[in-house]
Each structure stands twice: as C-alpha cells, then as structure tokens.
Amino acid sequence: MTVRLRVAVVYPDLLGTYGDGGNGLILAQRARWRGIEAELLAAPSDVALPEADIYCLGGGEDGPQVRAARSLIDDATLARRVSAGAVVLAVCAGYQIVGRSYPGADGVAHEGVGLLDIDTAKGTGARAVGEVVAETVAGSSVSLPLLTGFENHGGCTTLGASAAPLAQVIRGVGNGDGSGTEGAVCGRVLGTYLHGPVLARNPALADLLLAWALNAEPSTLAPLEADDSAAALRDERLAAATPHRRLRRRRRQHQ
Ligand code: GLN
Numbered sequence: 001m002t003v004r005l006r007v008a009v010v011y012p013d014l015l016g017t018y019g020d021g022g023n024g025l026i027l028a029q030r031a032r033w034r035g036i037e038a039e040l041l042a043a044p045s046d047v048a049l050p051e052a053d054i055y056c057l058g059g060g061e062d063g064p065q066v067r068a069a070r071s072l073i074d075d076a077t078l079a080r081r082v083s084a085g086a087v088v089l090a091v092c093a094g095y096q097i098v099g100r101s102y103p104g105a106d107g108v109a110h111e112g113v114g115l116l117d118i119d120t121a122k123g124t125g126a127r128a129v130g131e132v133v134a135e136t137v138a139g140s141s142v143s144l145p146l147l148t149g150f151e152n153h154g155g156c157t158t159l160g161a162s163a164a165p166l167a168q169v170i171r172g173v174g175n176g177d178g179s180g181t182e183g184a185v186c187g188r189v190l191g192t193y194l195h196g197p198v199l200a201r202n203p204a205l206a207d208l209l210l211a212w213a214l215n216a217e218p219s220t221l222a223p224l225e226a227d228d229s230a231a232a233l234r235d236e237r238l239a240a241a242t243p244h245r246r247l248r249r250r251r252r253q254h255q
Contacts (some may be wrong), residue, residue, distance in 0.1 A: 005038040008052035011045040014068040020058025020091045022197035049077035053213045054087040057094025062105035069097035087213045088189040095191035096120040115189045117160035127154045131241035132172030134182040148201045148237045149194025188212050203230045
C-alpha cells in the first residue's frame with residue numbers, strides 16, 4: 001500500500017540546532033490523528049534526498065548551512081519535487097538557503113536553492129534574538145491566527161517581486177530589512193524565521209501546510225483534541241511576548 005503523505009526532515013545533521021525537526025513530527029502526527037497514513041523520513045545529508053510530499057528544513061549555524069545548500073543544489077531532488085507540487089517549510093537557516101542568495105560565515109554571498117524569491121545578507125546591527133509575534137496580512141493568500149515563535153539570526157532577508165511576506169511583525173525583528181515583514185511565501189514554499197518549533201506553537205500553520213499537501217481546504221481538516229494544550233502554550237507565549245496594553249489588545253482581537 002502506498003503511504004498517502006511522506007514528510008521529510010531535511011538534513012537534521014546540519015540543520016538540527018534549534019529543534020525544528022519537531023515540525024516534521026507534528027505534521028506526520030496531525031495527519032495520523034485524522035486517519036491519514038503518514039510516514040516521517042529523516043533525511044541525513046550523506047544520502048540522496050528521499051521523495052516526499054512535505055520537506056521541513058530547520059535552522060543551523062553559518063558553516064553547516066553552506067554545506068546544506070550545496071548538497072541540496074547538487075542533489076536537485078528538492079527543486080524537482082517542488083516543481084511537482086511538494087510543500088516546503090523552511091525555518092531560519094533553511095529559509096535563507098532556499099532563497100536566491102545567502103551569506104556564509106564571512107558574509108560573502110552564496111548561491112541558494114532558488115525556490116523562494118528572497119536574498120539574505122549579513123545584518124550590520126545586533127543579532128536578532130528573542131520572541132516574535134506576527135500577524136498575517138488581511139487579503140493575503142495566507143490567513144492565520146497570530147504567529148508566535150522565537151528568532152535567533154544574524155541575516156536580513158529582502159523579498160523579491162514574486163515572494164509575498166508571510167506576516168507583519170508586531171514584536172521582534174523577522175526579515176529585518178526595514179519592511180517590518182516576517183517570512184515569505186511563494187506557491188507552496190513557505191519560509192519563516194520562527195523557531196519553537198513553529199508548528200508546535202502554531203497548529204493552524206501546520207494544518208495549512210497539510211492542506212496544501214493533501215490538495216484540501218484547511219477547513220476540511222477535523223479539529224484535534226491535542227490542540228487544547230497547544231492553545232495553552234500559545235496563550236502563555238503570546239502573553240509573555242505582548243505584555244503591553246496595546247499589544248494585549250491586538251492579541252484579543254485575534255482570539
Ligand atoms: N546562520 C543563520 C543566521 O545567523 C541562521 C541562524 C539560524 O538558523 N537560527 O542568520
């Protein structure tokens with residue numbers, strides 16, 4: 001019998017620093033809880049990338065990030081699968097390397113995988129570290145409850161004409177290019193600076209990615225009991241990250 005959904009965690013040996021591999025686990029488990037057969041594939045960098053329906057890339061240090069990008073370009077599976085409709089969730093270093101260019105440890109620009117119309121350069125100010133709260137923009141193709149996560153990056157990302165921002169930052173830095181945006185979306189490739197893992201803190205984002213992969217509307221995915229504890233985590237993190245009156249009001253508007 002063929003598995004309906006294959007979720008690959010890409011290069012956990014290079015892009016595993018921030019626990020973003022949890023995103024793959026969450027996607028596979030949310031599918032299984034709904035009776036959808038799902039396979040979780042760990043895809044180490046020393047073997048060919050497997051065929052999958054969703055690819056999750058995580059954060060990592062500057063050096064391993066360069067190796068990951070080089071392998072993904074040489075392997076070519078990821079670009080081919082994206083052309084065939086596969087979904088990509090790329091976080092931080094993963095986000096940067098699926099773009100057109102990103103900086104190495106010395107700040108010199110390297111070629112990215114080219115799946116997102118973004119360019120990342122080394123920032124000149126302090127590293128962006130801390131909690132992030134962001135809201136998806138009304139009228140954009142992605143509409144989600146407030147996004148929560150944490151960031152830790154030195155790169156600043158600029159979006160090109162064919163990439164749409166994922167969200168607008170309420171707290172934190174996000175893309176850090178002066179636009180106040182966070183993340184980028186191009187077709188079924190979604191990049192973000194949010195760790196957490198981001199899908200543990202934002203189950204609606206997990207379901208959006210599942211819906212894309214299953215060619216379904218997110219509203220057709222049954223609610224999950226486990227989301228009560230996810231809601232408690234969200235409440236706690238959003239309250240900690242938006243202590244001021246103005247931000248508290250914004251938070252309530254999204255409830
Ligand atoms: N090395 C990249 C940067 O500092 C990505 C960091 C990360 O993945 N958290 O910008």
